[in-house]
Every structure is written in structure tokens, then in C-alpha cells.
Amino acid sequence: MANNIFISFIIPHRESEDVSGTAKLAREACEKNGIECEIYAISGNHPTKQRNICLGLPLKGEFVYFIDNDTCVTEKALAEFKRVLENKGPELGVLGGPTLTPETDTYLMKNFGAVLSSPAAVGKISSRYSRQGKFRETDDSELILCNLLVRREIFTKFGKFSEKLYPNEENEFIFRLKQAGVNVYYSPDFSIYRSQRKTIGNFLKQMFVYGRGRGEQTRLAPKSLRPGLLAPSLLFLYCAALIPALLLGVSAFFALPLAFYAGLLVAPLLAFFPGLLPAHLYPVLTFSAHIMYGIGFLWGVIKGRYKADNIDFTYKLNKVEK
Numbered sequence: 205m206a207n208n209i210f211i212s213f214i215i216p217h218r219e220s221e222d223v224s225g226t227a228k229l230a231r232e233a234c235e236k237n238g239i240e241c242e243i244y245a246i247s248g249n250h251p252t253k254q255r256n257i258c259l260g261l262p263l264k265g266e267f268v269y270f271i272d273n274d275t276c277v278t279e280k281a282l283a284e285f286k287r288v289l290e291n292k293g294p295e296l297g298v299l300g301g302p303t304l305t306p307e308t309d310t311y312l313m314k315n316f317g318a319v320l321s322s323p324a325a326v327g328k329i330s331s332r333y334s335r336q337g338k339f340r341e342t343d344d345s346e347l348i349l350c351n352l353l354v355r356r357e358i359f360t361k362f363g364k365f366s367e368k369l370y371p372n373e374e375n376e377f378i379f380r381l382k383q384a385g386v387n388v389y390y391s392p393d394f395s396i397y398r399s400q401r402k403t404i405g406n407f408l409k410q411m412f413v414y415g416r417g418r419g420e421q422t423r424l425a426p427k428s429l430r431p432g433l434l435a436p437s438l439l440f441l442y443c444a445a446l447i448p449a450l451l452l453g454v455s456a457f458f459a460l461p462l463a464f465y466a467g468l469l470v471a472p473l474l475a476f477f478p479g480l481l482p483a484h485l486y487p488v489l490t491f492s493a494h495i496m497y498g499i500g501f502l503w504g505v506i507k508g509r510y511k512a513d514n515i516d517f518t519y520k521l522n523k524v525e526k
Contacts, residue, residue: 209238209239209240209267209289210240210241210242210264210265210267211234211239211240211242211265211266211267211268211269212242212243212244212263212264212269213227213241213243213244214244214246214255214258214259214268214270215227215245215246215272215275215524216245216254216255216258216272216273217245217247217272218248218249219248219520221247222273223245223273223524224524226272226273226274226275226276227243227245229276229277230243230271230277233277233279233282234282236282237282237283237286239282240264241265242263242264242265242523243523243524244263244521244523245273245521245523246258246519246522247520248517248518249518250370250512250515250519252365252366252367252369252370252373253517253519254519255364257519257521259359263356265356267353267354267355267356268353268355268356268359270350270351270352270353270354270374271351272349274398274399275303275396275398276306276396276398277396278396278397280395281393281396284391284393284394285299285394288394292387292389295387297358297381297386297387297388298347298352298353298354298355298358298378298388298389299352299353299389299390299391299394300346300347300348300351300352300353300388300389300391301351301391301394301395301396302332302334302335302351302395302396303333303348303351303397304317304334304397304398305318305397305398305400306398306399309399310402312402312403312404313399313401313402314400315486315489316407316489317400318486319486319489319490319493320332320333320400321333322486322490323336325486325490325493327432328345329346331390331392332346332347336392337390338392339389339390339391339392339393340389340390341387341388342388343378343379344374344377344378344379345430346390347374347378349371349373349374350396350398351394351395351396352374353394358381362380362384362386364377365377366424368420368424368510369417369420369421369424369510370511370512371413371417372414375417375418375421375428376425379425379427379428380425404489404492407493408492408493408496411492411496411497411500412496412499412500412503414497414500415437415497415500415501415502415503416500416503417500417504418433418497418500418501418504419500419501419503419505420504421504422504423505423510436494436495436497436501437498438498439494439495439498440494440495440498440499440502442461442462443462446458446462469486469487469491470487
């Protein structure tokens with residue numbers, strides 16, 4: 205079943221970004237596993253449209269593997285793909301796994317990765333950033349588009365990514381597939397490496413953009429919303445109301461939920477990532493991530509137009525040869 209496998213890689217990137225190293229690693233990982241491949245890199249300013257343009261090409265692969273310009277594909281990940289394909293055969297529709305923080309990242313970047321991979325901080329989404337559990341069926345909450353492999357015929361049957369969304373286009377797409385009964389899997393061993401943001405400002409912007417993307421996805425597909433995703437926005441609204449409420453003499457009991465929340469932030473320090481996270485970083489980064497995600501979510505829901513609709517799209521397609 206797993207013989208004569210052909211994968212089509214799609215790498216969207218900015219024009220200033222070099223993808224030659226990423227393409228080289230992907231090709232080497234394929235060769236070590238006896239997998240044939242082709243690699244398309246497409247530069248531009250709208251990754252969703254860039255991916256969709258590549259999906260419109262006469263791709264040779266039975267599977268399409270979406271990675272980013274800084275994704276480090278591993279030999280182990282493709283070996284796991286072959287194992288899953290051997291076991292699942294035609295049942296395999298979508299396979300994803302975590303994107304891990306490299307050891308070469310700076311101390312601050314590793315802190316960002318630690319927050320994102322903490323179930324206490326981000327819940328089920330943490331599976332996108334750390335190996336968790338066993339191979340299993342899953343949904344969009346555990347999968348990320350910089351490490352996502354999809355059977356090509358699925359796009360013919362169910363359409364491409366919604367170009368109204370960036371990010372969260374994969375979340376809406378996978379939700380659509382799950383509604384149609386497509387088998388979607390997560391494997392902790394289908395893992396790649398990808399560096400975290402380099403500065404606190406970029407990390408907070410990342411959280412805001414993720415929240416905005418989820419808010420816009422909710423507008424596009426209201427049934428995709430899970431109650432837990434509202435928590436960061438409720439936290440933001442509560443904190444925004446807390447200071448004027450206390451100044452106006454409202455009972456101090458109004459602050460009790462914040463005290464409970466602070467306890468939840470501090471508690472993981474007793475067991476989480478010993479030797480990695482100083483006491484002041486994990487709670488502050490986690491709180492900041494929640495607030496920025498919550499603001500972004502509200503912005504995405506309330507704002508009249510989709511952010512992606514405002515982009516004056518340009519692109520340049522390139523097939524990466526050996």
C-alpha cells in the first residue's frame with residue numbers, strides 16, 4: 205500500500221524569504237523514505253490564495269503536503285506518514301502533527317514555545333506544539349497548516365481553502381471535512397521543527413492574529429465555534445471592567461475570579477518545564493497571550509470586512525528543482 209508514494213509539497217512565502225533550505229530538507233526526507241516528490245514555492249502576500257493557486261496546478265502527488273518557508277521536515281515524520289498510510293490506506297484523508305520548537309531557538313523563543321505547548325495555557329491547541337498522546341482521530345483544534353498532509357482528491361470533492369480567511373483557513377477547511385465524514389488524524393510522531401517568534405511584540409501580534417482569524421472563521425462558519433474559545437475574550441472584558449468597578453466601590457468579591465485565574469497561571473510552575481521557565485515569564489506570557497487572543501477574536505467577529513479581502517494580491521510561482 206505504501207509503495208510508489210508521490211507527495212506534492214506547497215510552500216507559500218514572502219518574496220524576501222528563501223525556501224531553498226526548506227525544500228532541500230523536504231526532498232532529502234522523501235529520498236530517505238523512498239518517496240517521490242515535487243515542490244512548488246509561491247511567493248506573495250496572501251498565503252491562502254497562494255496555496256489555492258498551487259492546488260489548481262496539474263499536481264502529480266496523491267497527497268499534498270503543506271509546509272511553511274521555515275518548516276524543517278524530518279525523515280521521522282515521513283516514516284510515520286508511510287506507517288499510517290500502510291495501516292489506514294484509502295481511509296487516510298488528512299494527517300497532521302505538532303510543530304516543535306528547535307533546540308537552536310533562543311531562551312525567549314523557547315518560552316513562547318513552552319506557553320503554546322502547555323495544556324494549562326492553551327488547552328487542546330497545545331497538541332500543535334508538542335507531542336501529546338497517541339495516534340488518533342482529531343479535529344481542527346490539534347492541527348496546523350505548516351505541517352498538514354491532505355489527500356489531493358479531497359480538494360476536488362470538497363473545494364479549496366476559503367480565501368476570506370488568513371489565518372484559520374485550515375480550521376474552516378478541516379471543520380468542513382469533518383462535517384462531511386472525512387477521516388482526519390493526528391500523530392505525535394508526524395512532527396516537524398519550526399522556530400518561534402523572536403520578540404515579545406511579534407509573539408503578542410501572533411496571538412492577536414490567531415484570535416482575529418478564529419473570530420472571522422466564526423463569522424464564516426458559526427457552527428465551528430466551541431465554547432472554550434470564548435474564554436480569552438471573556439477574560440479581556442472582565443479585566444477591562446475590573447478597574448473601574450473597583451474604583452466605583454463595587455465589592456472586592458468582584459476580583460475573586462481574577463485571583464482564581466492568577467492561581468491557575470502560577471500552579472503549572474510547580475510541575476511544568478522545570479529549569480526552563482522563570483517564575484515571572486510563564487504567567488505574564490500566558491496572561492498576555494490570552495488577552496491578545498481575546499481582543500483579536502472580538503475584532504474578527506465585530507469588524508465588518510474580512511482582513512484577507514483587503515489585500516491587493518500579487519504572487520510569483522516557482523517549481524523548485526533539484
